[in-house]
Each structure stands twice: as C-alpha cells, then as structure tokens.
Amino acid sequence: MLRAATIIVLALGAAALDPPVVYAQFLPDEAATPQRPPPARARTRIRVTPAYPYRTYSTTYPVPYRAEYPGPGYVRQCTSWLATENRLSGTVLTPQMRCWWQPGG
Secondary structure (H helix, E strand, O other): OOHHHHHHHHHHHHHOOOOOOOOOOOOHHHHHHOOOOOOOOOOOOOOOOOOOOOOOOOOOOOOOOOOOOOOOOEEEEEEEEEHHHOOOOEEEEEEEEEEEEEEEO
16 A cells, blocks of 8 residues: 555656646648738729929929919919018019919900
8 A cells, every 4th residue: 555655646746747748739721721822903003194284394393373374265464563672771672473364365
C-alpha cells in the first residue's frame, strides 16, 4: 500500500512539474488554399474639361474678374473714371475701371 501511494504521489508531482501541452491550431481548409485576387475591374475614367474651352494655354494666375468670357452673344461693357487716392506722397488721381458682360451684338 505504501508503495502504491508513493507511485501515485510521484506521478501527480511529475504531472504538476510538466509544462502544459500546447497543440497548434490549424487553419480551415479554405484558408490553407492560396487566395486568388478578385477579378480586375475597369479603372474609373475621369473626363477633365477646361474651365475656359477657348483658351489653349494654361496659366497659374487667376483672371481678374468672375467670368472671363460668357460665350457668344455677349459684349463686354466698361465704364472708367478718375478717383482721388490719399497716399504718403499726397493726394493723387488714379484711373479706375469696372467692366461687366452684357447680352448684345
């Protein structure tokens, strides 16, 4: 009896000292197969049209007025005057101009 108890105690002690067995987790069969990329989709096409279709050159400077040219059938009307401006050198006359597009022919 003493011998059986000693064997049981030694077996339990050896089981307590052994590290736990870790089993590797395997991927499912669908994940183990190589993935195929999704079918290629046509690239999105972006059509770029110039803001002013009649101008054939590019400029980095903005136009000094809202609408550069509204299209055929419009005439640019302007009015000009001389205005006084107070500067460090004194009061001077400076030319002023205001323009707009008006339908006409």
